[in-house]
Amino acid sequence: MKVTGSNPVPATNLIREKPAGTSIPAGFSHARQEGILRRIRVIGIGTGNPEHLTLQAVAALKTVEAVFVLDKGTDKADLLRVRREICERFVPKPYRFVEAQDPERDRSPTDYAAAVDAWHAARAALYEAMIEREIGEGACGAFLVWGDPSLYDSTLRILERVAARGRLAFAYDVVPGITSVQALAAGHRIALNRIGGPVHITTGRALAGGLAPQADSTVVMLDGDLHFDHLDPDLTIYWGAYLGMPEEILLAGRLGEVGPEIRRVRAEARARHGWIMDTYLLRAPAAD
Ligand SMILES: C[S@@+](CC[C@H](N)C(=O)[O-])C[C@H]1O[C@@H](n2cnc3c(N)ncnc32)[C@H](O)[C@@H]1O
Numbered sequence: 142m143k144v145t146g147s148n149p150v151p152a153t154n155l156i157r158e159k160p161a162g163t164s165i166p167a168g169f170s171h172a173r174q175e176g177i178l179r180r181i182r183v184i185g186i187g188t189g190n191p192e193h194l195t196l197q198a199v200a201a202l203k204t205v206e207a208v209f210v211l212d213k214g215t216d217k218a219d220l221l222r223v224r225r226e227i228c229e230r231f232v233p234k235p236y237r238f239v240e241a242q243d244p245e246r247d248r249s250p251t252d253y254a255a256a257v258d259a260w261h262a263a264r265a266a267l268y269e270a271m272i273e274r275e276i277g278e279g280a281c282g283a284f285l286v287w288g289d290p291s292l293y294d295s296t297l298r299i300l301e302r303v304a305a306r307g308r309l310a311f312a313y314d315v316v317p318g319i320t321s322v323q324a325l326a327a328g329h330r331i332a333l334n335r336i337g338g339p340v341h342i343t344t345g346r347a348l349a350g351g352l353a354p355q356a357d358s359t360v361v362m363l364d365g366d367l368h369f370d371h372l373d374p375d376l377t378i379y380w381g382a383y384l385g386m387p388e389e390i391l392l393a394g395r396l397g398e399v400g401p402e403i404r405r406v407r408a409e410a411r412a413r414h415g416w417i418m419d420t421y422l423l424r425a426p427a428a429d
Contacts, residue, residue, distance in 0.1 A: 179311040180204075180281040181272065183296055185289040185318020188418075189220070190385035191227050193319040201316045202231040207275040207282040209239050209268075211296075219386075219416070224285050239275055241267060261295065265302040273309055289318040292342070293362055321420045322360050324384035328391045331379060333422065334358050348372075352423065359423045367404055369396060375426045378403070382410060382419035396423070 182201045187193020194202075210224050221240070228238060244263035250256030276282040286296050300313055322342065326333050334340045338357040345364020352359055352372065361369075369378070374397025382390045390410060392403050403421075411417040 178279045179272070179276050179309070181276070181300065181311055181313035182281065182283040182316060183290050183300070183313060184283050184285055184316045185320075186224065186227055186285050186287065187319040188288050188321045188324045188385040189223050189383065191223065191230060193324070193385055194227065194231065195316070195318065198316045198318065199231050201283065202228070203233055204281050205232060205236060205283040206234070206280050207237040207239055208232065209241070209271055209275075209282060209284045211241055211243050211264075211284070219414070220287070223386075227285065237275060239271060241271060243267075261299060261302060264295070264299050265306060268299050269303045269306060269309055272303070272311060276311070286318065288320045290315055291317070292320050292322070293344075319385075321362065321381075321384050321418070325360070325379065325381040325420045325422060328381050328384055328389065329379045329393055329422075331422075333360065335424075335427075352425075356423075357425050360420065361423065362420050364419070364421075367400075367407065369400060369421075369423070372396060372423065373426070374398075374400075377424040377426075378421055379424070380419060380421040382407065382417055383414075384418075384420065388414065 182205060184198050184201050185195075186198065208224075208228050210221065225238065228236065244260060244267060246260045247256040272282065284296050284300075286294050288294070290296050297315065303309065304311070322333065335357055339355075340358045340360060341353050341356050342360045342362065343353070345361055345366060345368045348359075348361050348364065348368045369376075374395065376396040377394070378396045378399060379393045380391070380399075380403050382388075388410070390406060392399055392406060407417060407419060
């Protein structure tokens with residue numbers, strides 16, 4: 142774990158033990174009533190453009206003394222730089238910037254559920270140690286979450302787990318952020334759904350099994366291998382990489398035609414930057 146900051150203040154290390162069996166309130170007003178003063182803010186920061194920050198996020202950043210950034214190994218220097226820039230611009234008082242490496246995850250387990258459970262347990266222990274060390278009683282810290290915490294992010298699940306361990310009393314709230322899905326739609330100037338139609342959000346891994354039955358608009362995230370070659374070539378694809386960032390790339394068209402081009406552009410951009418994050422929308426051909 143690495144602690145830095147533009148103007149670091151000493152860690153206070155005050156620990157407040159939570160009595161066994163006490164439930165953890167979710168809101169700060171409850172927290173105050175029950176005398177729980179250690180606060181955590183889970184702040185969605187958008188997808189790489191500091192201007193994605195909402196006014197609510199900017200106000201929340203003014204309250205924090207420590208900022209936690211969890212590096213998942215795939216995160217690259219560019220992503221860390223965005224988080225640092227956000228803190229330098231929007232955290233007005235002295236703060237600590239706490240970077241930690243996420244525990245390693247077994248990528249080819251025989252028992253998938255057990256492996257994820259063990260990984261989450263290790264992460265909960267890490268989060269608990271960081272909170273305990275960096276946020277004293279009466280203090281406030283923040284987890285900066287890429288995009289929005291509600292979408293393919295485990296920060297909230299891990300904090301629930303820390304609360305359930307029952308060692309630390311803390312209250313937390315969530316500040317929503319702009320997701321890569323919204324940044325994709327904005328980049329292409331499209332609505333995600335057809336009029337009155339559903340939107341299905343899924344992962345590249347799940348797409349390998351085909352589109353969901355009746356899928357009209359499908360958003361695909363976490364697809365490192367572009368699992369779309371087996372799909373109907375008459376689908377329309379709206380693809381975006383580095384959404385919100387200066388490197389942003391957008392491509393759209395009939396899947397059968399633009400799919401190979403996306404694959405080529407993606408490989409080239411990935412080689413140039415050393416990393417890539419991309420998201421796409423697949424739209425079924427219009428019914429006659
Ligand atoms: C672990 S998920 C996090 C999603 C995030 N919580 C959100 O609200 O967008 C990571 C995936 O989000 C998408 N993503 C995140 N940032 C992106 C960006 N700047 N451009 C394109 N896709 C992005 C990619 O599909 C990536 O594989």
